[in-house]
Amino acid sequence: METATKNLENDHGYILRLIDVMEKMVLIMATKISHLEMVVCLIRDYADGFHHAKEEHLLFPVLVKKGFSIEQGPVSVMLHEHAAGRTFVKGMNEEIEKIKQGDVSSFTLLYENMQGYIDLLRAHIGKENNVLFRMADKALSAEEQDGLLKAFAAIEKSGNNIDQLKRDISEIEGLEAFYVS
Numbered sequence: 524m525e526t527a528t529k530n531l532e533n534d535h536g537y538i539l540r541l542i543d544v545m546e547k548m549v550l551i552m553a554t555k556i557s558h559l560e561m562v563v564c565l566i567r568d569y570a571d572g573f574h575h576a577k578e579e580h581l582l583f584p585v586l587v588k589k590g591f592s593i594e595q596g597p598v599s600v601m602l603h604e605h606a607a608g609r610t611f612v613k614g615m616n617e618e619i620e621k622i623k624q625g626d627v628s629s630f631t632l633l634y635e636n637m638q639g640y641i642d643l644l645r646a647h648i649g650k651e652n653n654v655l656f657r658m659a660d661k662a663l664s665a666e667e668q669d670g671l672l673k674a675f676a677a678i679e680k681s682g683n684n685i686d687q688l689k690r691d692i693s694e695i696e697g698l699e700a701f702y703v704s
Contacts, residue, residue, distance in 0.1 A: 527582060527663070527671035528656040534574040535648045541565055541695050542641050547702040549634045549641070556623060558701070559633070561694055563616050566640070569691040571612070573684070575605050578651075581674050582659065589662045597655040604647045611640035 545562055553559065583591075583598050591598045618633035663671070678684060 525672060526660065526668045527675060528659050528668070530672055530675050531574070531577065531582070532652055532656065534569075534577075535652060537692060537695055538570045538574065538644065539648060540699055541570070542644055544695070544698045544702045545637050545641050549637050551702075552630065552634065553702070554630070556619065558698060559615075559619050561698065562637075563612060563619065565691055565694055565698075566608075566612050568687060569695075570644075571605070571609065573678075573688065573691070577675050577678060579605065581671055581678075585667060585671060586659060586662065589667075591658075591662070597650070597658060601647070601651060601655060604643060608640060608643055608647070611636045611643065615640070 541562070547553075548558070548562070578601065583593075583602070586598055587593050593599055593602070614636035615633055618629040618636060621629035622633065660668075679688060
């Protein structure tokens with residue numbers, strides 16, 4: 524049975540594939556600016572703009588209504604980690620801009636921000652999949668899961684989102700073919 528938490532775990536699959544690409548890019552010290560910029564865009568569009576938005580605007584508020592604290596505990600930790608991830612992505616983008624201006628020494632800080640994001644997101648996804656989502660599965664009724672799932676589907680199918688999601692997945696697969704396969 525498809526649930527809201529399973530939907531979010533499916534998103535995590537694509538995010539982890541992107542993380543694998545990033546890890547390979549750091550390992551080989553990739554210098555292809557278009558690929559580095561694509562990674563930043565994919566994080567902003569897919570991981571943060573699409574996936575984290577579903578969590579922050581839909582799932583977490585429902586969990587708070589069910590008694591989860593926003594000041595401490597798993598929801599608070601997830602929100603803090605989303606913010607930390609955005610800081611790494613901002614750092615990545617700033618270093619890419621410096622590199623484009625000719626400062627090749629910025630590759631070092633770029634790779635550090637990428638590695639920080641990789642480490643954070645791997646642990647973060649593990650906590651969500653294995654702790655928060657299991658707690659949510661126990662706390663949410665079938666009707667609440669279904670309502671969230673319908674709200675997620677509405678986001679996925681609204682406006683340009685369906686085309687953007689297809690592009691994002693295609694770009695993740697393209698980077699994966701280039702770096703990981």
